[in-house]
Amino acid sequence: MDSRSTSSRTLPGRESRLAADVGLSDADLIEMYRLVVLARAIDERMWVLNRAGLIPFVISGQGHEGAQVGTAWALEKGKDWIAPFYRSIATCLTFGMSARDIMTAQYATANDPSSGGRQMPGHYGSHEHNILSVSSPVATQLLHAVGIALAAKIRKTGQVAMTSMGEGSSNQGDVHEGLNFAAIHKLPFIFVVENNGYAISVPAAMEVSVADVADRASGYGIPGVVVDGSDVLACYAAARDAVARARAGEGPTLIEAKVTRLTGHSSDDQQTKYRSAEELAAERGHDALPRFREQLRDAGVLTDEIEERLEAKIAALVEDATEYAEAQPDPDPAGATRYVYADVEEPG
Amino acid sequence: MDSRSTSSRTLPGRESRLAADVGLSDADLIEMYRLVVLARAIDERMWVLNRAGLIPFVISGQGHEGAQVGTAWALEKGKDWIAPFYRSIATCLTFGMSARDIMTAQYATANDPSSGGRQMPGHYGSHEHNILSVSSPVATQLLHAVGIALAAKIRKTGQVAMTSMGEGSSNQGDVHEGLNFAAIHKLPFIFVVENNGYAISVPAAMEVSVADVADRASGYGIPGVVVDGSDVLACYAAARDAVARARAGEGPTLIEAKVTRLTGHSSDDQQTKYRSAEELAAERGHDALPRFREQLRDAGVLTDEIEERLEAKIAALVEDATEYAEAQPDPDPAGATRYVYADVEEPG
Amino acid sequence: MPPRTFIDAIRETLADEMRRDPTVIVLGEDVGKKGGVFRATDGLWAEFGDDRVIDTPLTESMIVGTSIGAALNGLRPVCEIQFADFIFPAFNQIVSEAARMRYRSNNGYGVPMTIRAPYGGGVHGALYHSQSVEAFFTHVPGLKVVVPSTPHDARGLLRSSIRDPDPVLFFEHKKMYRSVRGDVPDTDYTVPLGKAAITHPGTQVTVVAYGLMAHYALEAADRVAEDGISAEVVDLRTLRPLDTETLLDSVRKTGKCLIVYEDNRFGGYGAEVAAIVAEEAFDYLDGPVTRIAGPEVPGVPYNHVLEEWFMVNPEKIAEGIRTLAAY
Amino acid sequence: MPPRTFIDAIRETLADEMRRDPTVIVLGEDVGKKGGVFRATDGLWAEFGDDRVIDTPLTESMIVGTSIGAALNGLRPVCEIQFADFIFPAFNQIVSEAARMRYRSNNGYGVPMTIRAPYGGGVHGALYHSQSVEAFFTHVPGLKVVVPSTPHDARGLLRSSIRDPDPVLFFEHKKMYRSVRGDVPDTDYTVPLGKAAITHPGTQVTVVAYGLMAHYALEAADRVAEDGISAEVVDLRTLRPLDTETLLDSVRKTGKCLIVYEDNRFGGYGAEVAAIVAEEAFDYLDGPVTRIAGPEVPGVPYNHVLEEWFMVNPEKIAEGIRTLAAY
Numbered sequence A, B: 001m002d003s004r005s006t007s008s009r010t011l012p013g014r015e016s017r018l019a020a021d022v023g024l025s026d027a028d029l030i031e032m033y034r035l036v037v038l039a040r041a042i043d044e045r046m047w048v049l050n051r052a053g054l055i056p057f058v059i060s061g062q063g064h065e066g067a068q069v070g071t072a073w074a075l076e077k078g079k080d081w082i083a084p085f086y087r088s089i090a091t092c093l094t095f096g097m098s099a100r101d102i103m104t105a106q107y108a109t110a111n112d113p114s115s116g117g118r119q120m121p122g123h124y125g126s127h128e129h130n131i132l133s134v135s136s137p138v139a140t141q142l143l144h145a146v147g148i149a150l151a152a153k154i155r156k157t158g159q160v161a162m163t164s165m166g167e168g169s170s171n172q173g174d175v176h177e178g179l180n181f182a183a184i185h186k187l188p189f190i191f192v193v194e195n196n197g198y199a200i201s202v203p204a205a206m207e208v209s210v211a212d213v214a215d216r217a218s219g220y221g222i223p224g225v226v227v228d229g230s231d232v233l234a235c236y237a238a239a240r241d242a243v244a245r246a247r248a249g250e251g252p253t254l255i256e257a258k259v260t261r262l263t264g265h266s267s268d269d270q271q272t273k274y275r276s277a278e279e280l281a282a283e284r285g286h287d288a289l290p291r292f293r294e295q296l297r298d299a300g301v302l303t304d305e306i307e308e309r310l311e312a313k314i315a316a317l318v319e320d321a322t323e324y325a326e327a328q329p330d331p332d333p334a335g336a337t338r339y340v341y342a343d344v345e346e347p348g
Numbered sequence C, D: 001m002p003p004r005t006f007i008d009a010i011r012e013t014l015a016d017e018m019r020r021d022p023t024v025i026v027l028g029e030d031v032g033k034k035g036g037v038f039r040a041t042d043g044l045w046a047e048f049g050d051d052r053v054i055d056t057p058l059t060e061s062m063i064v065g066t067s068i069g070a071a072l073n074g075l076r077p078v079c080e081i082q083f084a085d086f087i088f089p090a091f092n093q094i095v096s097e098a099a100r101m102r103y104r105s106n107n108g109y110g111v112p113m114t115i116r117a118p119y120g121g122g123v124h125g126a127l128y129h130s131q132s133v134e135a136f137f138t139h140v141p142g143l144k145v146v147v148p149s150t151p152h153d154a155r156g157l158l159r160s161s162i163r164d165p166d167p168v169l170f171f172e173h174k175k176m177y178r179s180v181r182g183d184v185p186d187t188d189y190t191v192p193l194g195k196a197a198i199t200h201p202g203t204q205v206t207v208v209a210y211g212l213m214a215h216y217a218l219e220a221a222d223r224v225a226e227d228g229i230s231a232e233v234v235d236l237r238t239l240r241p242l243d244t245e246t247l248l249d250s251v252r253k254t255g256k257c258l259i260v261y262e263d264n265r266f267g268g269y270g271a272e273v274a275a276i277v278a279e280e281a282f283d284y285l286d287g288p289v290t291r292i293a294g295p296e297v298p299g300v301p302y303n304h305v306l307e308e309w310f311m312v313n314p315e316k317i318a319e320g321i322r323t324l325a326a327y
Ligand SMILES: Cc1ncc(C[n+]2csc(CCOP(=O)(O)OP(=O)(O)O)c2C)c(N)n1
Pocket: A087, A136, A137, A138, A165, A166, A167, A168, A169, A170, A196, A197, A198, A199, A200, A261, A265, D029, D058, D060, D082, D086, D089
């Protein structure tokens, strides 16, 4: 059931207890940590660029990264599918997109792999990596992931499809319809709800009628799991179990990760208008990044040396991605009418 | 908490145990029985008329009548609201519509109170009786009932809004969105699912991912109750409790009544193509009508004399309604463009 | 082959395409054991089984949304919306998602999916079982919209639709299912998307129509022929992309154009046809571009008297031709 | 009063109507504490409280569907769809339900409800925060569709919409919210639904527009005036019902008609305007009915270069006027 065979090559016996407990290698843990830190670093750079007037819009994944890396890690890259949402930077990085891929989306360059500069930043996607193109109307992607899972079942590909969205979005009708269908057909499908307690300004108590979105799972006859989104390995374990169920033909799982939104909803939002300073300060304590770091350090997996190396590498990556993206040309309007339909004469 | 003050005038002490147990009078029980029998008689007449080529389309409530009369009985006529569906003949009769009202809808006469002959039979409605106009796209009416309940709460009218639909329809997205909102705001709203095991030809196992639709209630933090739809008084009791909760500001309730569909989906459907003869025969045993009759006879509430009187009256009513409807003129095409918008010059 | 009904042509083409291409699946409400409420999918479940013929729950957004996903992962779904009237719950999935997937992903993803739906009035279907909904979709770049009028075209166009790499809405007039018959070659022919047909050549007035109205237009052309008027009927067949060449060639020849559609007039599909003709054939026009369409009410009323009042029929079209010819 | 921005006019009118009529409520995503993502409802929650200003869950079908219900039971809901692009999940509730309630119940029930939604491009909103969606609704009998272009009209039309007994879609161009200012009388005036305005009298070419395009049309009229061309600008203000009288009077006078809209051209609202003009003003036309509209792509692309490419602007309109004038 090891879905990450490529990245857990080291022998189990030589791994830390922390890694062994969840069936991963120390190298896995370090790579997971690197992804969390990388996602955060790219994200922070986006805000700097936005405040400097270089990119007009930012939508952020800060506070969600741990849950994203943890859950996405359980899937098999190049085989399984992810239908992410606008906060899914860490998800996309985990599933194969690069810092340059993310940064060209911010600049909406001609070679932005997500959309060629057609979509707003945050609307990632990559055919190469089985990452579905994100759209803005929330929750629609759940049905696409269910359909991908249906095709996987019919074609017997062994693939699993995972989708993610916020708790606010989970109230959309499409979610109900999709969970019902996926459950009836026991599709290899995983629904990750990243519950950060707000839909823009509306607090969870005003947008979800239950404390845990996971409570809705039983209404479809599927397991619903609540995990602490700041606990990367708990997120991983929940997703790993869900993947196992999915591959075994046992059907979908709903995983609710309790995360936090460390920034405003987007660069257009001023969250101090509806969240108190105390609340915002308290939420900082729910950040997966420092927690994962401490955990890995305590376990002896993350050493000063490794950390320094990672830090330097990530700084260089972010620098490179920014410079690269900034240097890329804007899309040519001459191509703006292409790909409304398949371009039979000139395939893209 | 007695919501039927007009119809339970007789003293409790003089009532049968059966009536007293659910807080009703014997007169109530007889009237409820009359409504079940009347609904059935009208319905059977519809099929006769259809087979005779007199009306082109029938959609039937046979097998649902007990649950409909039981649940609707708990509401207060002229105050509360009902948003019914196409099988709701007995619901509409219970809430104040007459046999003529139902029959003019079959003939689509000019004076059909539901729609003036504009809608197909089965699309009942009555402003006079707070019965919402039925449309065809299923489940939309749930949101209307929730909105009616919202207005009741804001305007502090003390009204309750009830809606009903089939189990197949309950999978529509609107249901999810509406239950979530109604639960958040603890609206005086009751959702009745009349589960007859089929959505046209699709059996429940293929259209609902759980055995009981009522299991979905907990996902919204509201009570979900399963009742035997052939047990009229159990349906009443469940609705009575739901009404009490609603009026007390405790929010919505989901009631699932297990009913049976004694006919094809409609006059266009041949159900023997997808249901076995054995199944159809077995389902007859789940009919509320004979069961309620036995129950009332056993309790001494229904006597030969009462039964004969009822029978004669109902036969006359159905006869009258048919003759009346048949004699009514068709709508005048000259009025066919009216009421697209409010008709300011000539109010209707 | 003996002449086939319109619905035979559809059912047989579905079966053919499923035999030809194992990635084609059919899904929708009651499409399995029952074979569809109109029986357009009758026999498919028996032949192709549960995996390829799926009786879905009663949830249109799910039907379309999962079809999009299935199309992304290697299948070619042909989904049925039981009545075109019930396509609106899926509107967001069709317009926001299916139509834009290719464009927004810069050709990263495409959605080879066909959505079949019976449409149209005249069958006592009332407000919610009679609608013409094409105008809502013909406006949308990224979608293709097909409305065949003959068994021959139904077969050829359904083949093209299923094999197309992009989402196609395929509307079938339900009144034609059993009332229209015609020859259907037993070959693997296709009718290309985006090509109209001149179904009745003429010289004085161009009548543009599609679906059931294409038949009524032919009847009307016969009627006015008795008055000595020569009408040319253009059956559009595909509404998006529109075959403007055939359309404009005809109008430039006749100098007059009458557009017929069953939907209510204001903002209906024929408005775009009129606008194109008015702009691009202006110098050739010997009379106003006119339209015969449904009245401005929110649906076809049920009572047969009202339904007749609503429906466009051959005589109304003939009157329109006569008036225009006399202009 | 000092000149007001477009969004001031809307916010103040909402507050006024809520003060005047206790049955008016406002609901939508983030309309409460945050005061709306554009702050069109800022201050309402503080003044009117939880019962009358409701922050809803993120569910558009519910927002519209419960508004219908609330309207049926004695309230006048004004609901906000955060971006017009997100109205599609509510399409079924609007088109199947709100639009038909009165007709299908033979006047038993009416739905006095206003749906406000910011629409339009030019603000880096990309495919899903830039759409013009009016054409999907102007086609539908039972709905009214309003697109104001000035603070004065926004106030007068919003009043009429809220007080109207039938469902009104009220589209506000988001680029105008803070960029357009104008005088707004401090009186209880209304602007009636269904009346267009001549905002720039002229004699040679009629330019028909609405919303942001009504401003661009005025700019274009000024530009071509420098070339000695006299353009008359008709600001439609209400798209359904259309003021055909003002429209046709103008075209019959000028003999030429250019229709401008931001949405993609094919099947957009301007098609209907063109069709009406082509039919009813045919004898007066000295040139083809022409249109300047958005390109046939499924949305406004994000990158500023592509966005500029997409958007209709004053110069494109001026070119259209010049070409038509020279015809
Ligand atoms: C259908 C739809 N309606 C409204 C919006 C505008 N919108 C974008 S994100 C958002 C809030 C989402 O909240 P949640 O699902 O909790 O995710 P979060 O942003 O908190 O991660 C809203 C209202 C949208 N994108 N789509």
